[in-house]
Amino acid sequence: xxxxxxxxxxxxxxxxxxxxxPEALMAALDELSDAYDKARIDPEFTRELDxxxxxxxxxxxxxxxxxxxxxxxxGARVILKREDLxxxxxxxxxxxxxQALLTKRIGKTRVIAETGAGQHGVASATAAALMGLECxxxxxxEDTRRxxxxxxxxxxxxxxxxxxxxxxxxxxxxINEAYRDWVANVETTNYLFGTAAGPxxxxxxxxxxxxxxxxxxxxxxxxxxxxxxxxxxxxxxxxNAIGVFDAFLDDASVRLIGCEAAGHGVETGEHAAxxxxxxxxxxxxxxxYILQDQDGQTIESTSISAxxxxxxxxxxxxxxxxxxxxxxxxxxxxxxMDAFRLLCRTEGILPAIESAHALAGALDLGRExxxxxxxxxxxxxxxxxxxxxxxxxFDLLEEDA
Amino acid sequence: MSLVTAxxxxxxxxxxxxxxxxxxxxxxxVETSARAMVAMVEEGCDLIEVGMPYSDPVLxxxxxxxxxxxxxxxxxxxxxxxxxxxAVADAGAPAVVMSYYNPMLQYGLERFAxxxxxxxxxGVILPDLTPEVAGDWLAAAKAHGLDSIFLTALSSTPERxxxxxxxxxxxxxxxxIMGTTGGTPVSDAAERLVADTRAAGAxxxxxxxxxxxxxxxxxxxxxxxxxxxxSAFVRQLLDHEGEAGIEALRAKTRELASGVRSAR
Numbered sequence: 001x002x003x004x005x006x007x008x009x010x011x012x013x014x015x016x017x018x019x020x021x022p023e024a025l026m027a028a029l030d031e032l033s034d035a036y037d038k039a040r041i042d043p044e045f046t047r048e049l050d051x052x053x054x055x056x057x058x059x060x061x062x063x064x065x066x067x068x069x070x071x072x073x074x075g076a077r078v079i080l081k082r083e084d085l086x087x088x089x090x091x092x093x094x095x096x097x098x099q100a101l102l103t104k105r106i107g108k109t110r111v112i113a114e115t116g117a118g119q120h121g122v123a124s125a126t127a128a129a130l131m132g133l134e135c136x137x138x139x140x141x142e143d144t145r146r147x148x149x150x151x152x153x154x155x156x157x158x159x160x161x162x163x164x165x166x167x168x169x170x171x172x173x174x175i176n177e178a179y180r181d182w183v184a185n186v187e188t189t190n191y192l193f194g195t196a197a198g199p200x201x202x203x204x205x206x207x208x209x210x211x212x213x214x215x216x217x218x219x220x221x222x223x224x225x226x227x228x229x230x231x232x233x234x235x236x237x238x239x240n241a242i243g244v245f246d247a248f249l250d251d252a253s254v255r256l257i258g259c260e261a262a263g264h265g266v267e268t269g270e271h272a273a274x275x276x277x278x279x280x281x282x283x284x285x286x287x288x289y290i291l292q293d294q295d296g297q298t299i300e301s302t303s304i305s306a307x308x309x310x311x312x313x314x315x316x317x318x319x320x321x322x323x324x325x326x327x328x329x330x331x332x333x334x335x336x337m338d339a340f341r342l343l344c345r346t347e348g349i350l351p352a353i354e355s356a357h358a359l360a361g362a363l364d365l366g367r368e369x370x371x372x373x374x375x376x377x378x379x380x381x382x383x384x385x386x387x388x389x390x391x392x393x394f395d396l397l398e399e400d401a
Numbered sequence: 402m403s404l405v406t407a408x409x410x411x412x413x414x415x416x417x418x419x420x421x422x423x424x425x426x427x428x429x430x431v432e433t434s435a436r437a438m439v440a441m442v443e444e445g446c447d448l449i450e451v452g453m454p455y456s457d458p459v460l461x462x463x464x465x466x467x468x469x470x471x472x473x474x475x476x477x478x479x480x481x482x483x484x485x486x487x488a489v490a491d492a493g494a495p496a497v498v499m500s501y502y503n504p505m506l507q508y509g510l511e512r513f514a515x516x517x518x519x520x521x522x523x524g525v526i527l528p529d530l531t532p533e534v535a536g537d538w539l540a541a542a543k544a545h546g547l548d549s550i551f552l553t554a555l556s557s558t559p560e561r562x563x564x565x566x567x568x569x570x571x572x573x574x575x576x577x578i579m580g581t582t583g584g585t586p587v588s589d590a591a592e593r594l595v596a597d598t599r600a601a602g603a604x605x606x607x608x609x610x611x612x613x614x615x616x617x618x619x620x621x622x623x624x625x626x627x628x629x630x631x632s633a634f635v636r637q638l639l640d641h642e643g644e645a646g647i648e649a650l651r652a653k654t655r656e657l658a659s660g661v662r663s664a665r
Contacts, residue, residue: 018534019531019533019534020502020529020530020534021529021531022459022460022528022529022552022554023531023551023552023553023554023556023557023561023565023576024460024552024554024555024556024576024579025556026531026554026556026557026561027554027556027557027558027561028556030558166463166466166470167456167457167470172457173457176457176458176459179459180459180460180462180580180581183459183460183579183580183581184579184580184581184584184585185579186556186579187556187579281503281506281507282502282503282506283457283503284457290503292503292507294507295478295479295504295507295508296455296479296503296504296505296506296507296508297455297456297473297504298456298457298503
């Protein structure tokens with residue numbers, strides 16, 4: 001019997017993962033790791049998390065078949081897992097509720113978070129408000145402009161939002177700044193890491209908090225007639241993708257496809273397609289693929305989607321890529337925006353631009369697989385936050401409006 | 402005995418702590434940064450930390466970030482580190498490289514160790530690497546006779562102090578504050594950390610972070626084997642252009658050197 005790939009405990013996933021951090025953070029990471037190992041098997045913790053998922057997030061999220069959209073995908077059957085319908089509008093809430101509960105268990109009173117599109121920041125601010133924790137969110141200055149609405153949402157929820165003006169002023173620099181805060185305030189503060197990357201225990205822990213997506217979707221698809229031929233998700237750091245993939249890892253017949261942001265095109269060098277065009281290295285606490293120059297300096301990524309605009313990727317994706325269990329494809333800004341508009345117009349669903357990368361991947365895949373195929377797409381978030389970006393892209397705004 | 406320990410012991414024999422000065426290579430340019438390091442040796446630095454600028458320096462505060470970002474924009478390469486190391490070694494001081502892990506990893510750990518040793522370098526300080534994941538580097542360093550200097554922090558558990566003391570050679574770098582370079586001033590807790598790190602088996606413990614004045618250097622020099630200063634030196638180069646920067650750096654070095662010399 002082959003060994004199961006599901007719910008791998010870390011710290012290593014093949015050659016990837018690990019704990020590459022300053023000594024100052026080691027005690028906190030050890031503490032967090034121990035606390036999580038106890039919590040995950042503590043019925044009281046899992047019961048509370050399940051209760052929040054049901055009564056606060058609104059789980060299980062539904063699945064929606066989208067035939068009018070699928071007509072453009074070679075006639076394949078396309079089914080969306082609706083994480084966009086979660087409270088706060090994306091899959092990010094699944095993770096932060098788990099980490100915020102854990103924060104209370106270890107007796108810390110303050111949380112910090114990094115955010116790109118603002119979805120994780122909003123989710124963190126939400127969980128902090130719910131549980132009475134102080135919350136500071138670091139966001140690249142460039143992203144605070146792209147996602148001004150989410151900045152206001154976080155502040156309404158009582159969080160402090162700090163625009164980060166160092167480096168490329170995007171997600172990677174927000175992570176750097178959050179690390180600096182954590183080193184200085186580790187006694188009172190827990191870091192709610194937003195994606196399945198970073199040092200152990202984050203990649204495994206965030207995956208565990210997100211795996212509910214795939215567990216639900218697999219059961220829902222079986223009820224609808226059987227396992228899908230492929231599961232498609234967008235990959236920045238990769239938490240929604242690993243969340244939907246995990247339950248399918250041992251289903252050999254199910255292809256797992258991650259869609260990376262190809263920005264202006266991988267060939268232009270202006271993209272965020274880490275697994276497509278990067279190579280292994282160490283960034284933000286773990287060994288994975290990185291967009292980097294010859295000297296190991298991180299290269300700034302480019303994507304219309306702030307949530308995918310990250311030059312790294314979670315180590316479990318690097319592992320699944322290395323063993324060929326998952327495939328990773330680049331999707332350009334233009335492909336993603338076409339799919340974005342198509343879903344709006346054919347199904348009346350406004351997706352996050354991040355998720356639109358997965359939709360674009362599904363369009364290609366459907367044409368490859370043909371009308372007999374069933375494709376599950378993780379619709380990781382809703383697009384309300386992206387209306388302004390999309391309106392500019394499609395030139396929908398009145399002059400002087 | 403390594404170049405680093407020999408120099409620390411010389412200072413100890415003279416009844417004082419050593420002064421260890423940090424500058425990033427490539428700011429304002431490679432040639433000037435190397436000359437600036439030599440100037441620090443001439444004015445009383447016992448050892449030099451040659452910093453490799455990195456795109457994601459999570460332990461550095463705004464001062465060093467600013468200089469490192471400028472150096473990267475100027476095109477500094479990993480190989481430039483060895484130019485500076487050679488200049489420092491020729492000036493008669495042990496040179497240790499301070500580098501985040503990924504630039505070393507991408508250069509090739511074995512190749513990095515070989516080139517550093519060939520340039521006359523004495524060792525490496527590893528701010529974002531802990532002994533548990535440093536096996537490949539430790540093997541390369543050992544093969545080339547280089548010291549590997551790990552950090553202890555105020556948050557380190559007794560068990561971790563032992564792991565770090567056992568894995569370090571040259572000295573152990575005790576980070577005096579929980580924070581980044583050039584931030585909060587050194588705290589009294591540093592003295593306890595030095596004592597705890599020694600009790601965990603470290604023969605030599607130097608203190609860095611938060612030391613910017615001769616007075617602070619005097620206080621820390623009373624109990625540490627070495628006093629490490631970075632941002633205060635970098636600040637001189639940021640605030641003064643060209644030769645005026647080197648002159649300001651010389652004056653700052655004299656201030657700190659006299660601090661460690663009046664400590665005991």
